[in-house]
Amino acid sequence: MHQQIPHESAALHVTGEALYIDDLSSSPSLLVGRVVSSPHAHARIASYDLTKAMKAPGVVAVLCAKDIPGHNQMGPVVKDEPCLASGEVSFVGQAVFLIAAKTDAQCRAAEKLIDVSYEPLHPILTIDEAVASNNLLGPARTMQRGDADTALRSVAHVIKGELRTGAAEHWYLESQASLSVPGEGDEMAVYCGSQHPSETQTLVAEVLGVRKKDVVVEVRRIGGAFGGKETQGNHVACWSALLAHATGCPVKVRLFRDDDMIMTGKRHRFLTRYEAGFDNEGILQAVKIELNSDAGAATDLSFAIMERAMFHCDNAYFVPHMHVVARVWKTNLPSNTAFRGFGGPQGMAAMESIIDRVARFLHKDTSEIRHKNFYGLNSNNTTHYGQTVEENRLPRLFDELMESSEYYSRRVTVQAYNAANEFTKKGLALTPVKFGISFTTTFLNQAGALVSIYNDGTVLVNHGGIEMGQGLHTKMQQIAAAELGISIDRVRVNATNTSKVPNTSATAASSGTDMNGAAVKNAIETLKLRIAECVAGMFNEKNPSLKTSKDDIRFESDVIFDSKHSERKIDFAEAMAQMVLRQVSLSSTGYFRTPGIGWDREKGVGTPFRYFAFGMAVSEVLVDTLTGATTLLRTDILHDAGDSINPAIDIGQIEGGYVQGVGWCTTEEIKWDDAGNLMTHSPDTYKIPTARDIPADFRVKLLENATNPNAIHGSKTVAEPPLMLGLSTWLAIKDAVSAVANHQIEPEFSLPATNEVILLSIDNLRGQMKARASKQVSA
Amino acid sequence: MKNVLIKTTINGKQVELDVRPNMTLLDFLRDEMGLTGTKRGCEVGECGACTVLLNGQAVNSCLILVPQIDGQEILTVEGLAQGEKLHPLQESFLDHDAVHCGFCTPGMLISAKALLDHTPDPSEEETRVAISGNLCRCSGYQQIVDAIRETKHVGES
Numbered sequence: 001m002h003q004q005i006p007h008e009s010a011a012l013h014v015t016g017e018a019l020y021i022d023d024l025s026s027s028p029s030l031l032v033g034r035v036v037s038s039p040h041a042h043a044r045i046a047s048y049d050l051t052k053a054m055k056a057p058g059v060v061a062v063l064c065a066k067d068i069p070g071h072n073q074m075g076p077v078v079k080d081e082p083c084l085a086s087g088e089v090s091f092v093g094q095a096v097f098l099i100a101a102k103t104d105a106q107c108r109a110a111e112k113l114i115d116v117s118y119e120p121l122h123p124i125l126t127i128d129e130a131v132a133s134n135n136l137l138g139p140a141r142t143m144q145r146g147d148a149d150t151a152l153r154s155v156a157h158v159i160k161g162e163l164r165t166g167a168a169e170h171w172y173l174e175s176q177a178s179l180s181v182p183g184e185g186d187e188m189a190v191y192c193g194s195q196h197p198s199e200t201q202t203l204v205a206e207v208l209g210v211r212k213k214d215v216v217v218e219v220r221r222i223g224g225a226f227g228g229k230e231t232q233g234n235h236v237a238c239w240s241a242l243l244a245h246a247t248g249c250p251v252k253v254r255l256f257r258d259d260d261m262i263m264t265g266k267r268h269r270f271l272t273r274y275e276a277g278f279d280n281e282g283i284l285q286a287v288k289i290e291l292n293s294d295a296g297a298a299t300d301l302s303f304a305i306m307e308r309a310m311f312h313c314d315n316a317y318f319v320p321h322m323h324v325v326a327r328v329w330k331t332n333l334p335s336n337t338a339f340r341g342f343g344g345p346q347g348m349a350a351m352e353s354i355i356d357r358v359a360r361f362l363h364k365d366t367s368e369i370r371h372k373n374f375y376g377l378n379s380n381n382t383t384h385y386g387q388t389v390e391e392n393r394l395p396r397l398f399d400e401l402m403e404s405s406e407y408y409s410r411r412v413t414v415q416a417y418n419a420a421n422e423f424t425k426k427g428l429a430l431t432p433v434k435f436g437i438s439f440t441t442t443f444l445n446q447a448g449a450l451v452s453i454y455n456d457g458t459v460l461v462n463h464g465g466i467e468m469g470q471g472l473h474t475k476m477q478q479i480a481a482a483e484l485g486i487s488i489d490r491v492r493v494n495a496t497n498t499s500k501v502p503n504t505s506a507t508a509a510s511s512g513t514d515m516n517g518a519a520v521k522n523a524i525e526t527l528k529l530r531i532a533e534c535v536a537g538m539f540n541e542k543n544p545s546l547k548t549s550k551d552d553i554r555f556e557s558d559v560i561f562d563s564k565h566s567e568r569k570i571d572f573a574e575a576m577a578q579m580v581l582r583q584v585s586l587s588s589t590g591y592f593r594t595p596g597i598g599w600d601r602e603k604g605v606g607t608p609f610r611y612f613a614f615g616m617a618v619s620e621v622l623v624d625t626l627t628g629a630t631t632l633l634r635t636d637i638l639h640d641a642g643d644s645i646n647p648a649i650d651i652g653q654i655e656g657g658y659v660q661g662v663g664w665c666t667t668e669e670i671k672w673d674d675a676g677n678l679m680t681h682s683p684d685t686y687k688i689p690t691a692r693d694i695p696a697d698f699r700v701k702l703l704e705n706a707t708n709p710n711a712i713h714g715s716k717t718v719a720e721p722p723l724m725l726g727l728s729t730w731l732a733i734k735d736a737v738s739a740v741a742n743h744q745i746e747p748e749f750s751l752p753a754t755n756e757v758i759l760l761s762i763d764n765l766r767g768q769m770k771a772r773a774s775k776q777v778s779a
Numbered sequence: 780m781k782n783v784l785i786k787t788t789i790n791g792k793q794v795e796l797d798v799r800p801n802m803t804l805l806d807f808l809r810d811e812m813g814l815t816g817t818k819r820g821c822e823v824g825e826c827g828a829c830t831v832l833l834n835g836q837a838v839n840s841c842l843i844l845v846p847q848i849d850g851q852e853i854l855t856v857e858g859l860a861q862g863e864k865l866h867p868l869q870e871s872f873l874d875h876d877a878v879h880c881g882f883c884t885p886g887m888l889i890s891a892k893a894l895l896d897h898t899p900d901p902s903e904e905e906t907r908v909a910i911s912g913n914l915c916r917c918s919g920y921q922q923i924v925d926a927i928r929e930t931k932h933v934g935e936s
Contacts, residue, residue, distance in 0.1 A: 004876065006873045006876060012881075014884060014888060015816070015857065172880075173914065174880070175820075221880070221881070223880045224880045224882060469882075648876035652918050652919070655921050656879065656919040660916065682821070683826055688914060688916060691907040691924060
C-alpha cells in the first residue's frame, strides 16, 4: 500500500497482448456492424427504402427504428434519445439505420444503396439561437446565499462581463466499440467500452425488449474514456445488440474515428455572464453568475453537469453573497455529455475569470487576490450551498507552491522580460482547484464487490468500477492484497461484469477508488472474519492449552498468525486449502454507500460532497504577439492526493489531467458550420496536445502529510480535479496578452485561447492603446 | 481486384500471403496476421497508435498499402520482447508507470525504438519530437518521455 507498483495490465500493454474490443474475435460467424447516420442537423425523414441495401452482397441485416423489438429509447435519465431516429432527425450524425454484413466494405457498399430522403427543417445551432427561440431543455435553476443584488448596490467596485468556454472532444484513443454475442433464448452478452455497464445492461435489455437477467455486459478495459463513455458507450452497445439479435450472429460495431467525433457528444459549451462586487482590497462581496449550457439534442446528463457547474462556480473562494442561475439549452447538435470535470471546469473558468479581472482592475498581483479570497480554515469556510469546507488545504498548497515555484522572483523576471521585449511576452498565473467528491445525485454513491479466494491462496476481485487507464484495478489489487496481507501477485482483478456485481453506478465523479475500494475492503473483512474464526479453531485444536481468539488473528506477509503467540502461524495458501476442507465459504460480496452526504435539491442547500479535493498550479507561458503562438515554459503543480495509494499512478493522472485541461484551454477548438456539420471531425483538424505541447519544464508533486479521513486508507481521489489546473495556463496566456498594453487595459478573452483568440485580443488592445494615445494628444 | 502475393518478414518470421493490394498494412497485421497489438486509432495517419517499423523506420501502418511491404521487414510491438524477456524499453515503461489506458503504448514503444536505435541517449527535446506523432490522452506524456530517456541500453544492467 502507498507505493508504486506498475499498472496491473502494464506487462500486457507493453507486449501488445492486452485486448480491447476491436481485438476480440468471437467466431467465424462474426459480422461487422455499421451505423448509417443523419446528414442533416434537423429534418423530417420523408421516405426510405432499404430493399436494395438488403440485397447487397454480404449483407445480413439492415435495420431501421421499426425493427427495434423493445423500446426505441436510450436516454440515460430522460427518455428523449431514440436508439434509431424515427420520423425526425435532430443532429448530424444521429443514427438512422444499422447494417450488418460480413465485411466493413460490404457495409459501406450497402449504405450507398439505402434510398432515403429528408425534408430539412430549421436547425438551432448555438446557445444564442436557442436563447432567441427560448429553446430551454428544462426550467432554470438557482442557488443562492445572502442577497447579491442588495450587496452589489453598496460595494466599492463592480465588474460585469461575459465568458464563452468551448466544447471539447474526449479523444479517447480507443473509439467507441461493442461486440454483442447472442446466446440461447434471450441471452445477450455485450463486450463494450462503457463506463457504466449496469446502465448499458438496462438499455440493451430495454431496446431488445428482454429482461436484465438475460443481458450480461462485460468491460475488460477501456482505451480511455474521460466521461465520453459514461452514457455514450451505451449507444454503440445497443446498436451491436440490435444487430446481433436480428441476425443471430455476433456483431461488432466499432466507430471509425471521424464517425465517432461526428456522432458523439462533447463537453458542454457555456455562455456565462457575471457581475462581481468587491472592496478596495479585492475581497469579493457579492457575485451574480448566469450559466447557460449547450445541451445538444437530448438531455443525457446535462442537468447533472449544470448542477456541478453551479456547485463549482465559487471554485476556491468565499463569496458572502452569491446568486447563481442556470439554464440548459437545447440545440441541434449531438447530445453533449460528461467530460472530466463534468461542468466544474466551466463553472470555475467563470470564477477564475472574475478573480483575474478583480486583480487587474486593482493593479494587484492575481495570486494575491486569489489568496485573499480563499475559503478560510475556521471562518469564511462555508460554500454558497451551505457545505463547510473541511480539511481545507488551500492555504498550505498556496504557501508551499508559491515558494517551490519561485513565484515572486519569477514575477519580477517576467516583468523585466516584458519591458525588454516588444514582440514576445511572458505571462505567469497561479490557479487553485477545489472539487467536490461524490455524485451529486446522492443515491448513486454506492458500490459493490465480489471477492473470491481459491484454495491455492489466490484471489479474484470483482468490483463495479471500470478500468479506463486511471489505474483503478491496480489500486483495487493493492487494497485487496493489503487487506489480506498477501503479495500482490496473488490477486487478480477481473473484467467488470454485470453478472458478478449488479446494479452498479458509473465509474465517474472521481469516486471509483473511494467507493469500489471500500466495497472490496468490506467483502474482505467478511472473509477475514470467517477465516480468522476457523484458523483460531485450528490453532486451538493443535494445542488446547493456549487459547487463540479470532480477534488475535492477523494477516500479514502471506501468513496468518496469532498476534499474541507468534509461533502459531499458517501459510496463507495452506490456510485457504484448509478452509475448503473445513467447509468455510471463501467468497463474499462487499458493499459501500458513502456516509454523511445529502442535500436538498429544491433549496440548493446541504452537503452534496463527502470531501473536497484540492490542487494548485503555477504556469508560465511565452506568447508570440505576431502569430499568437504560445509556448508553455514551466508548470509547477502541487496536488493533494491524501496518502496516495500509488504515487506514480496519481502523478501520471495529475499530469494527464492538467495536459487535457491545457488542451481545452488552448488548442482544442470545436467548430460547426452553418448547417450543423462538425468541421473539426478528425485529428488533422482537431488538435489535442502532443508531447511537444507540454510544459518545457514540468514539475508535479503530491502534497505531503495530507491524510484524508474521508476515504479508504487516507487516500484522496485524483481523477477529475487536475484538469482544472489547466486554467493556470489559460490565465498565464491572458497575463502575457495583458502585458501588450502594459496591464493598463483589460484584454478580451475567451476559452480556448487559440492563436486566433490571442491575436484578436492583442489587436483589440493595440487599437484601444492607439485610441487612448490619440485622445491624450488631442487633449 | 486481383490479389497479390506478398513476401515479407514480420517480427523476424518470413510470411507469404495472397492479399488484396488495396489493403493497408494495419489491416493486414490485425486481420490477416492476428497481430492486434498494433491499434486502429484514427486510420488517417495522425494518432500514431498503429506505428510499426518498416525497415527500421517508424511508419503509420494505416498509411502503408500491403504491396509496399513486399520484400521489406516489419517489426510490431509483438516483436519487441525476446521470448519471455522484455525489451529494455518495455521494462522502462513498466518502471516509469508510462502505461495508462495502454492503447497508445504499442505505437509509443515502436516510435521510441526507432529513436533509440539511431540516438541511444536522446535529449528531452529529441524524445518529445520523436513521439510527437503519437497521441496519448491519459498521461500528459512526461512519464513516457522519462521512460524512453531512462531506458537502459541493451546489455546494460
